[in-house]
Amino acid sequence: MRFxxxxxxxxxxxxxxxxxxxxxxxxxATVNLAALIVLGVSLYKSExxxxxxxxxxxxxxxxxxxxxxGWHALALAALGLAAYHVKERLNLESLYTKxxxxxxxxxxHNILVLIIQTDRYFYQLWLDALSGAIYTTVIAMIFFLxxxxxxxxxxxxxxx
Amino acid sequence: xxxxxxxxxRYWRNFHFIFILLLTVILVFNNAAVNGFVSxxxxxxxxxxxxxxxxxxxxxxxxxxxxESLQAALVEASxxxxxxxxxxxxxxRLRAVLGFEPPPGYSLVPAKVISVAGDKIPVSAVIxxxxxxxxxxxxxxINQAGLIGRVVSVSHxxxxxxxxxxxxxxxxxxxxxxxxxxxxxYNISEGMVLDNFPIQGTINxxxxxxxxxxxxxxxxxxxxxxxxxVEYPEEEPFCNVxxxxxxxxxxxxxxxxxQLRPL
Numbered sequence: 001m002r003f004x005x006x007x008x009x010x011x012x013x014x015x016x017x018x019x020x021x022x023x024x025x026x027x028x029a030t031v032n033l034a035a036l037i038v039l040g041v042s043l044y045k046s047e048x049x050x051x052x053x054x055x056x057x058x059x060x061x062x063x064x065x066x067x068x069x070g071w072h073a074l075a076l077a078a079l080g081l082a083a084y085h086v087k088e089r090l091n092l093e094s095l096y097t098k099x100x101x102x103x104x105x106x107x108x109h110n111i112l113v114l115i116i117q118t119d120r121y122f123y124q125l126w127l128d129a130l131s132g133a134i135y136t137t138v139i140a141m142i143f144f145l146x147x148x149x150x151x152x153x154x155x156x157x158x159x160x
Numbered sequence: 161x162x163x164x165x166x167x168x169x170r171y172w173r174n175f176h177f178i179f180i181l182l183l184t185v186i187l188v189f190n191n192a193a194v195n196g197f198v199s200x201x202x203x204x205x206x207x208x209x210x211x212x213x214x215x216x217x218x219x220x221x222x223x224x225x226x227x228e229s230l231q232a233a234l235v236e237a238s239x240x241x242x243x244x245x246x247x248x249x250x251x252x253r254l255r256a257v258l259g260f261e262p263p264p265g266y267s268l269v270p271a272k273v274i275s276v277a278g279d280k281i282p283v284s285a286v287i288x289x290x291x292x293x294x295x296x297x298x299x300x301x302i303n304q305a306g307l308i309g310r311v312v313s314v315s316h317x318x319x320x321x322x323x324x325x326x327x328x329x330x331x332x333x334x335x336x337x338x339x340x341x342x343x344x345x346y347n348i349s350e351g352m353v354l355d356n357f358p359i360q361g362t363i364n365x366x367x368x369x370x371x372x373x374x375x376x377x378x379x380x381x382x383x384x385x386x387x388x389x390v391e392y393p394e395e396e397p398f399c400n401v402x403x404x405x406x407x408x409x410x411x412x413x414x415x416x417x418x419q420l421r422p423l
Contacts, residue, residue: 014206019214048176055180059187063202066195070187077180 006053009037013060029131034061035109036136038076039102040143042083043092054080068116075112079105095144102140107133253414260304260416263379268416269293271301274318280348282409283326285309289417290317298377300418306383306406307331307371308415319417324352324384325409332375333384335361336368344369344384344403352385354401361399363390369403379418 016033024031034057042050058073065072083105092098110129145151187195262268271289276282289295291314301308301321309323322329324346331344333354342357354369367387373380385403392399 010206015210018207018210048173051177051180055183059198059202060206063199063207066192066199067190069195069199070184070190073187074184077184081177 006041006049006056009041009053010056010060013037013057014063017061017063026135027131028128029135030128031139032106032110032132032136034058034076035079035106036102036140036143038080039083039105040140042080043087043098043101047081047084050080050084051077054078065117071116072113075109075116079109079112095141095148095150098144099137099141103133103137106136106140250413257304257414257416262416262418263381265421266379266418267421269295269419271319271415271417273413273415276412278323278325281325282412283323284312285321285323285412287319287321287415287417288317290315290319292316294419295319295417300378300382301415302382302418303407303412303415305408306385307378308407308409308412310377311417321415323409324405324407330375331378331384332372333369334372335363335387336370337364338362338367341372341374342369342401350402352403352405354387354403355398357399357401359392359397359399363387363399363401365390 013034016031020033021030038050038054038057041053045053054077055073058076059069061076062069062072083101086092086101090097092101107129110132111126114126114129142151187198260268269289271287274286274288276285278284287301295311295314297311297314299311301310307324309321309326309329311319312322313320324331324344327345327347329346332341333344334341335357338361340357340361340363342354344352345355346352354363357363365387369384369387371378371380371382371384383406385405388402388404390399390401
């Protein structure tokens with residue numbers, strides 16, 4: 001039973017890759033949902049779970065590319081582990097520090113993806129990596145605002 | 161066995177990391193069989209169901225786009241069909257007038273009706289011929305059915321025709337059989353009538369009424385209508401004769417202007 005949420009997260013990553021990724025793309029910038037969820041797991045769960053989930057998320061992310069499967073799994077597993085330790089060492093609790101961690105983590109992962117998949121012009125991909133990291137951080141901020149109770153359904157209702 | 165258990169519980173974290181590292185090293189080494197199998201499992205479990213969903217919705221979008229383009233094509237085709245149908249009807253009408261001969265001494269100038277005016281019935285029409293086609297006032301207008309009216313005003317490219325249905329229009333006429341004369345006019349209550357026809361004259365239902373040529377506007381021998389009813393009122397010098405017009409004034413489209421042939 002305890003694996004079900006992680007399985008659902010993996011399904012979400014798969015669904016994002018196939019359906020939402022292109023639909024939600026803004027001028028080439030896409031949401032890196034895999035890194036977002038791995039970082040989210042590492043912020044709220046243990047390092048072992050973060051590492052295993054990162055490994056699995058990497059495999060799902062690169063499901064169609066068997067030649068780079070290992071690199072993606074390694075990148076996301078390492079990202080999860082590193083994020084967990086950064087959070088533990090720096091004792092990140094505020095919303096902004098979490099967002100900063102998210103942004104740096106996603107940017108790093110985007111750059112790693114660039115290095116793994118060197119089939120496009122690097123400067124163009126660098127722009128995509130930066131804009132994608134900003135885009136994903138905005139999504140993460142919305143997620144954290146809901147999770148920390150800054151935004152609630154009740155508050156949204158009261159606006160209308 | 162206890163020491164193994166103790167070792168595992170103390171360093172369980174590290175075992176996990178070593179195991180993950182081992183697996184990634186295997187995958188990084190890029191063994192085709194292993195990577196292919198893992199990739200296939202991942203695709204089947206986490207990608208394939210969404211491929212099906214995506215293809216389904218893509219198909220719907222494609223069908224919707226195709227439907228839109230087909231609807232546009234259908235509208236275009238129906239407009240074209242309607243134009244072709246109009247051309248077919250025009251062709252039929254023109255075929256019908258192909259063998260139409262003008263009265264002796266006249267030539268025919270074909271014209272098309274551009275607009276008609278009138279309250280309950282059309283009383284005047286504008287045609288696409290004007291002074292540049294040598295059209296002038298008081299020329300008679302006919303079609304293959306009979307007399308339509310006369311030209312009352314002319315501009316460079318257009319002319320206005322006063323139809324026989326205009327109550328102010330009069331045609332000097334005679335009965336085709338008896339050659340007795342009267343005046344054809346039109347009023348809203350009775351329709352077309354033959355006025356001033358003497359009570360002792362010979363006229364019967366079905367007789368053809370032709371223009372007499374008197375008055376100088378309309379040439380003689382043009383069919384105006386046929387006798388519909390004849391009444392002989394007591395102590396009146398003239399009969400009440402109603403006519404059925406030769407021309408259906410509600411459907412005039414192509415017509416001819418009678419022009420005197422130069423001698």
